[in-house]
Amino acid sequence: MSFPWANEYKPKHPAMVWLDEKLPLPRFVYNAVGAGYPVPRNLNYMWNFGVLAGFCLVIQIVTGIVLAMHYAANTEVAFSSTEHIMRDVNWGWMLRYAHANGASAFFVVVYAHIFRGFYFGSYKAPREMIWLLGVVIFLLMMATAFMGYVLPWGQMSFWGAQVITGLFSAIPLVGDGLHQWLLGGFAPDNAALNRFFSLHFLLPFVILGVVILHIWALHIPGSSNPTGVEVKSESDTVPFHPYYTAKDGFGLAVFLFLYCAMLFFFPNALGHPDNYIPANPMQTPAHIVPEWYFWPFYAILRAFTADLTIPFTHIVLVPAKLLGVLAMFSAILVWFALPWLDTSPVRSGHYRPRFRKIYWALVIDVVVLGYCGGSPAEEPFVMISQIAAAYYFLHFFIILPLVSMTETPQPLPFSITESVLGKDEAATLAPAE
Amino acid sequence: MPRLIAALVGAFFTLCLLIAFGTGLVSYISEPPAKTVEAAFHKAPNEDFHLQSDGPFGTFNRQQLQRGFQVYKEVCSACHSLSYVAFRDLKEIGYNDAEVKAIAAGFKVPVYNAATGELKTRDGVPTDHFPPVVYGGSGSPPNLSLITKARHGGAAYVHSLLTGYTDQPAELLKKYPESKTPDGLFYNPYFANLNIAMPPPLVSDGQVSYKDGTKATVDQMATDVAAFLVWTAEPKLEKRHQTGWPVLGFLLFASVLAYMAYRNVWADKKH
Numbered sequence: 001m002s003f004p005w006a007n008e009y010k011p012k013h014p015a016m017v018w019l020d021e022k023l024p025l026p027r028f029v030y031n032a033v034g035a036g037y038p039v040p041r042n043l044n045y046m047w048n049f050g051v052l053a054g055f056c057l058v059i060q061i062v063t064g065i066v067l068a069m070h071y072a073a074n075t076e077v078a079f080s081s082t083e084h085i086m087r088d089v090n091w092g093w094m095l096r097y098a099h100a101n102g103a104s105a106f107f108v109v110v111y112a113h114i115f116r117g118f119y120f121g122s123y124k125a126p127r128e129m130i131w132l133l134g135v136v137i138f139l140l141m142m143a144t145a146f147m148g149y150v151l152p153w154g155q156m157s158f159w160g161a162q163v164i165t166g167l168f169s170a171i172p173l174v175g176d177g178l179h180q181w182l183l184g185g186f187a188p189d190n191a192a193l194n195r196f197f198s199l200h201f202l203l204p205f206v207i208l209g210v211v212i213l214h215i216w217a218l219h220i221p222g223s224s225n226p227t228g229v230e231v232k233s234e235s236d237t238v239p240f241h242p243y244y245t246a247k248d249g250f251g252l253a254v255f256l257f258l259y260c261a262m263l264f265f266f267p268n269a270l271g272h273p274d275n276y277i278p279a280n281p282m283q284t285p286a287h288i289v290p291e292w293y294f295w296p297f298y299a300i301l302r303a304f305t306a307d308l309t310i311p312f313t314h315i316v317l318v319p320a321k322l323l324g325v326l327a328m329f330s331a332i333l334v335w336f337a338l339p340w341l342d343t344s345p346v347r348s349g350h351y352r353p354r355f356r357k358i359y360w361a362l363v364i365d366v367v368v369l370g371y372c373g374g375s376p377a378e379e380p381f382v383m384i385s386q387i388a389a390a391y392y393f394l395h396f397f398i399i400l401p402l403v404s405m406t407e408t409p410q411p412l413p414f415s416i417t418e419s420v421l422g423k424d425e426a427a428t429l430a431p432a433e
Numbered sequence: 434m435p436r437l438i439a440a441l442v443g444a445f446f447t448l449c450l451l452i453a454f455g456t457g458l459v460s461y462i463s464e465p466p467a468k469t470v471e472a473a474f475h476k477a478p479n480e481d482f483h484l485q486s487d488g489p490f491g492t493f494n495r496q497q498l499q500r501g502f503q504v505y506k507e508v509c510s511a512c513h514s515l516s517y518v519a520f521r522d523l524k525e526i527g528y529n530d531a532e533v534k535a536i537a538a539g540f541k542v543p544v545y546n547a548a549t550g551e552l553k554t555r556d557g558v559p560t561d562h563f564p565p566v567v568y569g570g571s572g573s574p575p576n577l578s579l580i581t582k583a584r585h586g587g588a589a590y591v592h593s594l595l596t597g598y599t600d601q602p603a604e605l606l607k608k609y610p611e612s613k614t615p616d617g618l619f620y621n622p623y624f625a626n627l628n629i630a631m632p633p634p635l636v637s638d639g640q641v642s643y644k645d646g647t648k649a650t651v652d653q654m655a656t657d658v659a660a661f662l663v664w665t666a667e668p669k670l671e672k673r674h675q676t677g678w679p680v681l682g683f684l685l686f687a688s689v690l691a692y693m694a695y696r697n698v699w700a701d702k703k704h
Contacts, residue, residue, distance in 0.1 A: 080517065083579075086669070087517065087518075087669075238702060238704075243698060243702065246698040249691045249694065250688065252691070253684060253688035253690075257685060260684060264489075265489040265677055273584055277579075303453065304449060305456070305457060306452050306453035320453070327446050327449075337435060337439060341439055343436075378466075393442075397443020398439075401440070420704055
């Protein structure tokens with residue numbers, strides 16, 4: 001579907017006419033990311049991050065495929081094959097640093113994309129499906145990143161795998177069996193490394209598939225915009241190409257500049273030194289910490305330090321570990337429910353004064369959680385993360401639904417055109433809403 | 434209905450967290466966690482330690498790397514291996530082919546004959562890696578190839594550790610009498626648990642006689658070997674820096690061009 005005023009693809013060259021009749025692939029691209037896709041004219045720079053995320057996926061797939069040609073997924077040699085890439089493979093150091101920092105860049109971009117969605121209500125009708133698919137992509141990314149971090153088989157790889165797969169053993173009754181089945185053993189070892197490598201290679205292509213669905217679903221209602229007012233007329237939109245290809249091109253160049261600055265000058269700044277020590281199952285690192293992009297969720301996991309008992313007895317209803325695991329997963333899964341928790345008909349945070357306050361409180365809260373998640377599991381970090389995690393749950397499960405029911409939004413512009421130009425001639429013709 | 438369920442779920446987790454917080458707070462107040470001896474006496478690596486390889490313009494000082502290699506060979510290699518480095522790599526720090534051959538020949542490389550089951554050694558050749566070191570003493574000397582990337586503080590940590598041996602402070606023994614350094618270990622405030630199995634390796638000036646005439650003070654030897662270990666951990670550091678600047682220059686240029694293209698395309702559209 002598209003707006004009636006969308007440009008139509010008209011092949012000029014006879015070869016393209018021929019191709020368009022047999023397989024309208026150019027038409028498809030033209031309508032998806034070309035001049036055939038009308039996009040609101042008022043998108044700000046926060047709308048650059050979707051394209052950037054797609055670009056990151058491409059970086060990861062391309063560098064990853066070449067790295068896989070040189071890497072050996074066997075616990076005996078995995079670490080030294082990584083060093084072989086760093087030392088002996090032509091430009092291997094650049095590929096590996098591009099891939100490791102590419103993962104971080106991907107998460108930076110995706111977090112920006114998600115928080116843009118939070119602020120501008122991008123998850124609301126009619127765009128729920130885009131949002132749901134986006135959360136699926138995020139979950140797949142987390143699984144892929146986790147398994148990728150295990151592959152070099154350093155200390156943090158091994159102990160990270162130990163901790164994260166250990167989460168499954170918290171499930172009542174079937175937990176231990178499930179844990180061993182997932183690992184192919186009692187602890188991370190060669191069987192686990194092999195399947196992680198296999199899945200780490202597979203999942204990016206699954207992500208690619210879901211990304212295609214995500215974009216497909218986007219093209220049904222069209223892109224959202226900072227006012228949250230739906231497109232009403234042709235003057236509200238511009239064709240994606242050349243307007244947004246140009247703007248995304250600029251965003252991409254700036255992104256690549258920052259990414260390459262990390263890659264060439266601070267390639268290990270986001271990594272942990274312990275992962276340059278080969279995995280040693282007999283020696284636990286002083287502090288096991290995951291990569292930075294998992295820190296907020298890791299903090300939520302560790303915040304649950306007390307078993308849930310029947311009051312005044314010592315009968316444990318839910319052990320702390322299981323609570324932590326349930327909470328950590330709920331912290332992400334609640335995003336699936338967001339379109340139905342936030343019932344305010346106004347999408348954009350620009351016109352929601354109370355929502356704006358709780359939004360920024362959430363941003364600060366997640367940063368605090370992240371800081372605690374990267375710190376050792378000691379006081380005061382545990383107590384701070386308990387308060388911050390409590391706020392996180394209050395925000396999504398209670399405060400956000402309440403605010404959306406009670407707040408009075410500010411008046412919306414009649415249309416995107418009016419918000420940009422200050423007036424919209426169509427407004428005088430249309431009946432008042 | 435979904436909002437009611439959500440509110441209950443949220444309230445449940447919040448309640449559990451508040452219980453955990455309350456329990457934690459009570460025990461924190463009733464029994465404040467005592468400061469461990471490590472927390473009280475561990476020192477962060479010296480921040481004033483600088484090498485030519487530091488920073489985005491960093492390059493290797495090959496003279497220094499060769500001195501550092503000499504320290505490694507004459508002092509460290511008795512216990513520490515360097516197995517991710519090959520002898521051929523030493524050409525990158527300024528040795529010529531003949532020198533690399535001679536250095537390699539100075540190391541014995543193990544060869545296992547699968548037909549006879551014999552384990553023999555032969556002289557190393559440039560394509561060999563530094564051989565593993567068989568160590569019989571207490572402690573487990575780490576492979577040094579990656580040590581400056583595998584420790585917080587990197588080269589500064591190596592330098593601080595090598596020059597940081599001291600007697601246990603009287604204050605430590607007074608406050609933590611049970612933390613007296615056990616026999617066979619050595620007190621070093623830069624080591625994570627304060628007591629390291631490695632005896633002070635660099636003990637006197639002139640322990641190594643440098644070929645280039647540099648005075649081999651303990652500090653100089655520690656600095657040189659730290660510089661050498663930066664190279665063993667990141668042999669492509671120079672190439673990385675040399676590649677990075679043109680890449681960033683190009684991307685800066687591309688960003689400016691892309692910005693101008695963006696302004697140009699949008700010139701007729703208010704947005």
